[in-house]
Amino acid sequence: MRGRVLRPGEALSAAIARVLAEPETMRRCARCRRPRPLRLFYWNPHMLDGWSFWCMTCHQEHYREAVA
């Protein structure tokens, strides 16, 4: 026992790094309906599986439409 406690942030970074190390992991975007690599999705702790429903492109388009 070294008595070192892993902080939540460290565990999260490790989980993200593990997913990003597998570029073949695909996820279908709920907005554009295209299967895209998981690294093109935002990490979202509020989602059930930890990843956003929309790809980064859709998020950016949605944001542009929202501010236009």
Ligand SMILES: [Zn+2]
């Ligand atoms: Zn999309």
